[in-house]
Amino acid sequence: MLTKKWLAQLPIGGIQQVIPVHGGDINQAYRVRTTQQDYFLKVQPQ
Secondary structure, three states, X not given: OOOXXXXXXXXXXXXXXXXXXXXXXXXXXXEEEEOOOEEEEEEOOO
């Protein structure tokens, strides 16, 4: 699961919303909405 600690390490600011995106088998995927634009984030928890 994506944690606040991980989000704090991202080189983007103004995060407003993090939305899980389904469909991946190995990685977790999220749509990250900021005040400027949206991002697609893949996370490999290991």
